[in-house]
Amino acid sequence: MADQFVVVGQSERRVDGRALVTGKPVFTGDLDLPGMLHLAMLGSPHAHARITSISTERAEELEGVELVLTHVNTPTVRYTTAGQGHPEPSPYDSRMFDPKVRFVGDRVAVVAATSKEIAEHALELIEVEYEPLTPVLSIDDALAEGAPVIHDETDASGIWDAEHNIAGVVEADVGDVDAAIESAFASVEFTGETQYAQHVPLEPHVSVAYLDDNGRLVLYTSTQVPFHVRRIIARVLDIPAGQIRVIKPRIGGGFGVKQEILIEDLVGLVTYRTGRPCKLEYTRAEEFYASRTRHPMRVTVRLGADEDGRLTAVHMNALENTGAYGAHNLTVVSNAGSKTLPMYNKAPNVRFTAKGIYTNLPVGGAYRGYGATQGIFPLEVGIDMLAEKLGMDPLELRRLNHIRSGETSPIFEELGEGRKGVPQTIGSCGLERCIDIGAERIGWAAKRGTRLREGPWVHGIGMSIHMQGSGIPAIDMAAATIKMNDDGSFNLLIGATDLGTGSDTVLAQMAAEVLGVTLDDIIVLSSDTDVTPFDVGAYASSTTYVSGSAVVRAATDVKGQITAVAAAMLRVDADELELGDGRVIAEDGRSVTLADVALRSLYGVDQFQIGATASFVGDVSPPPFLASFAEIAIDTETGELRIVDYVAAVDCGTAINPRLAEGQAEGALANGIGYALMEEMRFDTYGRMRNPDLGRYKIPAATDMPPLEVILVDTYEETGPMGAKSIAEIGINAPIPTLANAIYDAIGVRLTHPPFTSEKIWRAMQG
Amino acid sequence: MITEYVHSDSVEEAYGLLTSLGSRARLMGGGTDLSLHPPTEVDTLIDLSRASLGGISRDDGAITIGATATLTEMLEYEPLGSVWSGVVHAMLRRVASPLHRNAASIGGHLARGRLSDVVPVMLAIDASVRFYDGAPRQMPLGEFYATRRNRRPLVVTGVEIPVDGGRAAFRKFARTTYDLAILNVACGVRFEDAVVSSARIVVGERPSLAVELGDASEVLVGQPFDEASIVRAARVARDTVDVRSDPRGSAEYRRHLTEVLVRRCLLEVTP
């Protein structure tokens, strides 16, 4: 499919790469301004407490301290920190500073001083008295009779049932699941419990604020959602949005943790009050417990099938630990069902029930996969269990039941982002081929069930299938502006947010394709709310599909303007003209260069600026698909697990830049492997995180990675720009269920609690 | 808070500073933990890297490594890759990362003792530590720890590894390839004909300081080295080792791993 394109489908070098490999100061933390203040944050030592008194005098008197912020001198407006569109589907349960603290590390005070050292020293001079309250450290404790109420404030809104610590509830019910399971030929049930984990972007949260020469507030910040930042900060600080400019420079990784209005309010307010630029850089420890995390979830799946293996009933119940505040709770837990259940679309009876539950622990937020990661684990293990009961190959059971092109699922309409969704029919679906290709590559047929022994090692093989989405239909909007320059180059102004994903490059390739130029002729400027048009930001795997569609529309409009001018120059009809190689070419072979067209349009005759702004909102969210396979070996004496081989076949529609697309999948899979085997945030009985550093919280290192192959499977999505869908998130969901299923194949044990450490595997083998 | 950084150019000077400043001063040998998390009472760091304590040399019966030699320098010193079955190099490749190895010194590892893959191997291959505490001294490494000599003010100046045909093996069991061990094991065995003339079975990251399991080692000495005695030694090791639980692993798991890793180490040592 990609051979019909010239620039799209090529693995071009990324447009921002040179600055990155030469160490240019392009990250937020690299900006230093004269008179800049540095912020340090005082976090609560208690998981649950009221602040009964707070005195900042001694801190304020310290030489170099300019300002100290606490709940006493800051805006009291309630909002959500979630970087979502308006109106945000998350409760307004946060304040800049709250007289009640709800997790260890919750904000108590912030000091702005002339150096970070002085600011940190000043923290020690702040006197706080707390009335400790009983902490709630698990969802079971939160739901227990008589549990302490975490959100007892009177001015919050959007909380489902604060008195019972329930932040959000979602339900969808089709048919009669209970009756169907009761009467099913075979039924299974499995509960999987995913753990607290953190995104670990190599660059922790960092924001800079300064006033421009006209007194407007500029937020120069590491964010995935510049436009949401502007809107929410305007409301929180009571500054008109037009008086705020948000600029995103290069980001050192996000993965969802920066889809949050986390610290911009602090730098914004300090700069606004002092008139001075300021910077807040989170420490790695703060990044762990005081930013956002994966939502831990306990998810139960029940499945029923007839004797031929056709699914008749699917029931998923998700209990989500949203931590101390409810940002993203409703939408993440909805996605546990909305991005998993449609894959088994033919079961006539489907029920999804879910709750987001408050605890006095770090706050869950957006994290690549966004609920699908947690939901797919018990679903794909359940399918394996069902296959075993039916005496079927788990691959065959999936082939029999998974969704295909032209099909739909009632879940698309029933479950959206915390509200009703949007019905859709699957367009492109390469899942069958993904399964075939992956199974062949890993050697599925030959290896399954053989438990090959090599000394103490026993081998096993497992697989799982996945879907995600491409943007949020009917909600996510993106826009792009293209203008032409004298020399035939173009400025591409996009709100879309590149967080290392390569979107600047991918979107430029699309524009270059339409305009018939090379990538060098597209100059990208992104994520500046004063200059670039609106874009919801980088989340929900939306950039290629939604922002890309806007780019294609704008480029197509510009192409029309170019051909109109060229038509006059060449004295032919505009629709007989083609763009290519930087020229406009007539059917008879005559041509003009784009520079010729530009010069005429800017300076010559009927002058006007060739340019266009276009927007796009998706009607649908076409899912990418992925089939994941792993061969593992377990040392039966120690429980050590080694991944021998890992293969993932992915259908992302047209891969606009195959190398970048592979890179996304490889990184997502690596992160998923970490989540499956080694990552967990540990807490003590006071709710304090015990391992907030990269020595004790393990993410995969280069020598931890198995042989990993990502195979891009070619499909063409008609609703997508140049046939593209998305690939950003889907890979991270695969390793937990794939490895869980492989472990069962090897040693006959079904583990329910990742990370699947060697000690857990050893214990499971003891029986 | 560190307020003084001293480049010391002799052992005697460094020792003098240590004793006069007491707990306010610590020695740096490329050590990294100290600069990141200095204990509150420490205000002076003493840098030994220019005190001529580096260098690795070999003579007839031993290899001598200067205290400030880095782990990378040890890895690049070829003879350390062949003596004692090449166990020193095999172990070093499992330690942290090249970035760490380029800065970390053998002296720092020996002085600290804990959180080390290096120490168990040095204990297993009968290393002696050289140090200065007013006078130059040398003492078997095991004794250095057993008598808690390492806790007293002194400057480690080097380590001496006997080269006499002994065989050794090392196993590190960790959660990931870039982590401290849940348990590590080193075994050093000398043979006279087919009989074991000396053996040291050492277990580290228990999680406490590595220690020789004397009872287990005894099982091997004076016996032919066969599977039966290996299995017996491993079981005695399991039964006598002192282990505790910590976030990396439970005591029960560590005890179980002791038997497995000791057995595998000894099997590897088999001539």
Next chain:
Amino acid sequence: MNLTVNGAAFDVEVKASESLLDLLRRLGFKGVKNGCDNGDCGACAVLIDGRAVTSCDYPAPAAADTSILTVEGLGTEGELHPIQAAFLDAGGVQCGFCTPGMLISAYELLNRVSEPSEDEIREALRGNLCRCTGYVKPVEAISIAAARMREATGG
């Protein structure tokens, strides 16, 4: 104290408690990154007298009279070092935050080993944590760079 960074001599005042990372960044070498405050992630790696080390846990005074290479010293303004070019060609850069540290570790490796195996490359990168790439393309990039450097020196 005196030190040389990327060939340029510096005479600076440092505090005993200052890290080499903080010193280098305040001297303007922003390519040296702080990723973890703890010596674990390698984003702050620089070469000191030819050896790659983490600079966040290296006291600035310890660098007196040494010669330091940071990412800014690789290649020239006009021409990228082969390792930098290879990272771009192979897709080994995503967010770029871990990249300077990886380039430094790769630089030391290729100075000592002209034809590293994949295992040797991975071990050389073990101390450079990356969350974006899964290490697949950075490893390929270093292999490509090694091959190109061998070719340039004629074997």
